[in-house]
Amino acid sequence: MSRWIKIFSVLLIVILATPVFPALANSVPTCTYSGTSAAGALYCITMPPAGSWNNDLVIFAHGYVSPTLPLAIPWDQMTFSQGSTTVYLPDIVNGLGFAFATTSYRENGLAVQSGISDILDLETIFNNKVNSTPAHIYLVGASEGGLVTTLSIERYPANFTGGMALCGPIGSFRGQVNYWGDFRTVFDYYFKNVLPPTAVNIPPGLMNNWDSTYSPLVSSALAANPTNTNQLLSVTNAAVDSSNPNTIGETVLGLLWYNVFATNDGVSKLGGQPFDNTTRIYSGSTNNAALNLGVKRYKASAAALANIAKYYETSGKLTKPLVVMHTTGDPIIPVWQQTLYSAKVVSKLTPTLYLPIKINSYGHCAFTLPQMLTGFASLVFMSTKVQLPTSVTANTAGPVPVYQYPH
Numbered sequence: 001m002s003r004w005i006k007i008f009s010v011l012l013i014v015i016l017a018t019p020v021f022p023a024l025a026n027s028v029p030t031c032t033y034s035g036t037s038a039a040g041a042l043y044c045i046t047m048p049p050a051g052s053w054n055n056d057l058v059i060f061a062h063g064y065v066s067p068t069l070p071l072a073i074p075w076d077q078m079t080f081s082q083g084s085t086t087v088y089l090p091d092i093v094n095g096l097g098f099a100f101a102t103t104s105y106r107e108n109g110l111a112v113q114s115g116i117s118d119i120l121d122l123e124t125i126f127n128n129k130v131n132s133t134p135a136h137i138y139l140v141g142a143s144e145g146g147l148v149t150t151l152s153i154e155r156y157p158a159n160f161t162g163g164m165a166l167c168g169p170i171g172s173f174r175g176q177v178n179y180w181g182d183f184r185t186v187f188d189y190y191f192k193n194v195l196p197p198t199a200v201n202i203p204p205g206l207m208n209n210w211d212s213t214y215s216p217l218v219s220s221a222l223a224a225n226p227t228n229t230n231q232l233l234s235v236t237n238a239a240v241d242s243s244n245p246n247t248i249g250e251t252v253l254g255l256l257w258y259n260v261f262a263t264n265d266g267v268s269k270l271g272g273q274p275f276d277n278t279t280r281i282y283s284g285s286t287n288n289a290a291l292n293l294g295v296k297r298y299k300a301s302a303a304a305l306a307n308i309a310k311y312y313e314t315s316g317k318l319t320k321p322l323v324v325m326h327t328t329g330d331p332i333i334p335v336w337q338q339t340l341y342s343a344k345v346v347s348k349l350t351p352t353l354y355l356p357i358k359i360n361s362y363g364h365c366a367f368t369l370p371q372m373l374t375g376f377a378s379l380v381f382m383s384t385k386v387q388l389p390t391s392v393t394a395n396t397a398g399p400v401p402v403y404q405y406p407h
Contacts, residue, residue: 032047048094048095059137061115061141063144082402096388138376150170164325166367185199194221202259270308327360327361
């Protein structure tokens with residue numbers, strides 16, 4: 001692994017050395033080709049200026065979208081912000097000479113399996129629309145899209161040159177489900193009757209009135225009882241930025257959002273309720289005995305657990321390069337997901353194809369543009385042994401554009 005650390009260090013120096021940045025603009029990217037796949041997924045393909053395509057393709061796999069929203073390409077997940085201005089990922093990718101393609105998937109909510117299928121379909125659509133087969137295809141995905149990326153690289157290596165998984169639940173999908181469920185369960189113990197009715201029973205009124213009613217109620221409850229707030233964070237090990245008290249509310253509301261909006265959809269698509277804390281021993285409180293006696297217990301459906309094991313868990317067996325990037329202070333999908341995946345890779349004896357990168361910051365997928373370009377440059381080098389030109393860089397003068405996953 002040390003040689004990849006050296007490569008990463010060299011690329012970081014290269015990327016920070018020569019500042020060039022595409023023009024910032026707020027308008028949503030204009031697709032060179034767009035439409036709807038046979039499966040019902042929307043797609044968008046953007047091409048570099050005429051004569052500048054390097055014959056390579058970057059595909060972006062997006063993260064979780066609320067099942068309550070209409071189907072659309074989530075451009076808000078493909079943005080970098082610099083002050084009040086936004087620059088979009090396709091513009092950056094095209095500026096580097098790569099073609100860009102993305103898809104809405106055919107459904108919102110839990111869309112890992114359909115997302116994989118729609119990514120594979122997108123490759124065929126690209127070839128037909130552009131009338132050319134790319135020399136290299138790089139798959140990049142964030143959050144849920146990080147899992148889509150990792151599973152795609154593991155299971156369909158012939159379709160990709162390499163992958164870059166950002167902040168995804170790639171170490172243990174079941175562990176991620178339990179992390180969200182545990183947070184809601186412990187929240188209900190310390191803040192009784194704030195959210196109706198339980199961690200596994202989400203009524204429509206809770207979803208429909210989350211922004212107007214329940215999110216403010218949660219914020220008020222946290223402010224009124226800082227002692228219980230600290231207990232909640234201590235027991236669940238949910239990340240906050242100790243230098244910024246505002247991140248407490250960001251962490252709590254972010255995690256509860258996933259419980260509220262992902263639970264019913266997950267139960268439906270997994271074939272049963274997947275959260276299980278029947279044998280969990282909670283710790284980190286001032287009274288662990290009372291906590292473990294008082295929290296509600298839930299048993300997972302055997303069918304849901306079987307489907308998770310079969311369709312949603314990674315293996316760590318790589319035959320194509322994979323770069324994995326995670327912030328150490330990710331409150332939504334914790335950095336231990338990267339640690340667990342690294343252990344899988346080692347156990348499968350494929351570490352030379354794997355580069356884990358940890359970014360020491362708070363936030364879910366909170367990466368700067370230089371950090372992401374460094375990871376991508378590493379992926380290209382690992383895949384082709386070709387170093388990107390030094391002009392392929394991010395401007396670090398002034399505010400650095402930051403990627404931040406919407407939830």
